[in-house]
Amino acid sequence: MAKKNYKVDYHLICAIYFVNDGPSGTDLADLWSCLSRLDNRSVQISFMRRNDTDISTLKDSKLGSLELSEILIEKGNHLTSIGTSLVRTDAINAISDSDVNFQFSRNEIWNGQQAPAILKLSVSSQVIEQVGIKSMLEILNSFFHVADLSAPIFGLVNVAHPDDAFAGMVYGTAWPGNASLNHLIEQNNWVYSGAKKEDRMRGIYWGNYLGSKILNRLGGREAFIEVFSKHACYYDSTPNANLWQFTNGLFVSLCLDPLDSRPGLPMGLDPVIEANVKWLVCELGAKGVLNQW
Numbered sequence: 001m002a003k004k005n006y007k008v009d010y011h012l013i014c015a016i017y018f019v020n021d022g023p024s025g026t027d028l029a030d031l032w033s034c035l036s037r038l039d040n041r042s043v044q045i046s047f048m049r050r051n052d053t054d055i056s057t058l059k060d061s062k063l064g065s066l067e068l069s070e071i072l073i074e075k076g077n078h079l080t081s082i083g084t085s086l087v088r089t090d091a092i093n094a095i096s097d098s099d100v101n102f103q104f105s106r107n108e109i110w111n112g113q114q115a116p117a118i119l120k121l122s123v124s125s126q127v128i129e130q131v132g133i134k135s136m137l138e139i140l141n142s143f144f145h146v147a148d149l150s151a152p153i154f155g156l157v158n159v160a161h162p163d164d165a166f167a168g169m170v171y172g173t174a175w176p177g178n179a180s181l182n183h184l185i186e187q188n189n190w191v192y193s194g195a196k197k198e199d200r201m202r203g204i205y206w207g208n209y210l211g212s213k214i215l216n217r218l219g220g221r222e223a224f225i226e227v228f229s230k231h232a233c234y235y236d237s238t239p240n241a242n243l244w245q246f247t248n249g250l251f252v253s254l255c256l257d258p259l260d261s262r263p264g265l266p267m268g269l270d271p272v273i274e275a276n277v278k279w280l281v282c283e284l285g286a287k288g289v290l291n292q293w
Contacts, residue, residue, distance in 0.1 A: 006090040008097045008162050009125040010262050014140060015118060015171035016147045016155035016209065017195060017202075021106050022117035023150045025076020028104060029069040031119065032084075034142045035102060036064025037135055038127060043086045043100065047071070049078045063100065081105045095169065095176075096162035099124040103172075110173045110191040116153060119143075122167040125262075133259055141244055141251075144209055148246035153198050154214065155251070157207030159262045171202075194292030201289050204280060206261040206273075207242070207253045215250065218287050228252055231279050240272045254280075 023031065045058040045068055061067050063086070072079070084102045091097035101122045108115035121143065128136050140157060147155065158165060166176040170183040173191075186203060194200040199213035210218070218224045225243065232241040232252070244251040254261065254277060260270040284290050 004090055004092045006088045006097055007092050008099070009264070010159055010161055011122045011124055011165065011167050012128060012136065012258055013158045013160060013165055013168040013171065014121040014143060014155070014207075015168060016120075016144070017153045018117040018119070018147075018150055019153060019198065020117070021077075022104070022119065022152075023076075023147065025072050025074070025079070027146050027149055028076045028079075028082070029072035030146045031104075031143060032068055032072060032102065033064045034139050034146070035100070035121075036062075037139055038063050038100060038123070038131055041086050041100065041127075043084045043102075045082075045084045047082045048080050049075060050080055052080075063102075079104075080107045093162075095167050097124075098122070098167050099127050101167055103168075105172070108173045110187070113191050115173055115191045116195045118172050119147060120168045120172060128259070133257060136258075137242075140207070144244060144251050145246060147209075148248050151212060151248040152209060153195060153211045154201055155207075155209030156202060156205040157253070157258060158205045159258050161263045164263070189292040197292070199289065200292050201284065202292075204254075204277065204284065204290070206255070206258045207251060209249055209251045211249045214289050217289050218284070221250065225250070227283060231283075232276055241276055 041063050043061055043063055045061050046055050048055055058067055082104045085098055086100040087094050087098045101120065103120045106117045108118055123136065144155060156171070164180065166179060169176050170179050170187065190202045194202060198211070199217045201208065201214060215221045215224055228243060229239070232239060234240050241255055242251065242253040254273045255270050261273055
């Protein structure tokens with residue numbers, strides 16, 4: 001038996017929230033295929049269809065595999081949940097020390113309340129180091145490009161310690177009992193009010209997808225692009241953060257590299273992040289998108 005000594009330093013986590021059923025089966029297949037860029041890694045796959053009583057599984061599959069893509073294209077519109085996970089045999093904890101998780105659920109319930117459909121991805125620090133941050137950013141861009149077709153409410157990208165975000169569990173409804181109080185409060189605010197209003201952000205993270213209703217509340221797409229481009233730049237006017245434009249929404253970040261926001265940095269957060277957070281809090285807060293009630 002392998003010794004349990006594999007520990008993840010941090011996860012890069014993406015969570016995207018949708019109105020109604022979210023992405024179609026074909027779009028889910030496209031989202032899944034994006035993960036083939038994380039190399040040929042074996043994963044555990046499970047899924048459930050409406051009215052199923054048992055969970056279906058796929059064995060010996062790979063990230064971005066054709067097998068799951070075919071199922072998603074054929075049956076994706078009838079699936080209620082999909083879960084894929086890559087966990088090393090020597091991982092200390094199957095959740096906190098997982099390497100890759102890709103999940104989608106249309107049947108999110110929180111304390112009896114219907115929560116929005118959610119797409120989640122988490123990637124460990126070790127996998128990111130192997131594939132490179134450039135490839136990881138390309139995957140994120142592709143993720144939001146496909147997800148945007150279904151007009152999400154909001155999306156986030158965070159870099160967090162496993163004991164804080166539990167590989168992204170704190171952004172869904174499968175709640176870790178030992179999560180911190182601030183995450184519990186954020187979750188309740190989001191499910192009971194923010195997500196229902198559809199024009200609010202769950203919070204500010206390294207990366208933030210702003211849906212069309214949020215942009216309308218901010219004065220419109222073009223107005224927000226102008227103010228963001230004016231502030232999120234160096235003295236020579238070159239951008240110091242990402243701005244990705246899609247058909248229905250925008251993605252903006254606090255700096256160019258998400259790893260500059262990772263926990264445990266010896267010198268602390270990149271000064272660019274601090275500067276962009278200061279004006280974003282005022283800009284977004286004054287327009288009401290940070291007030292989930």
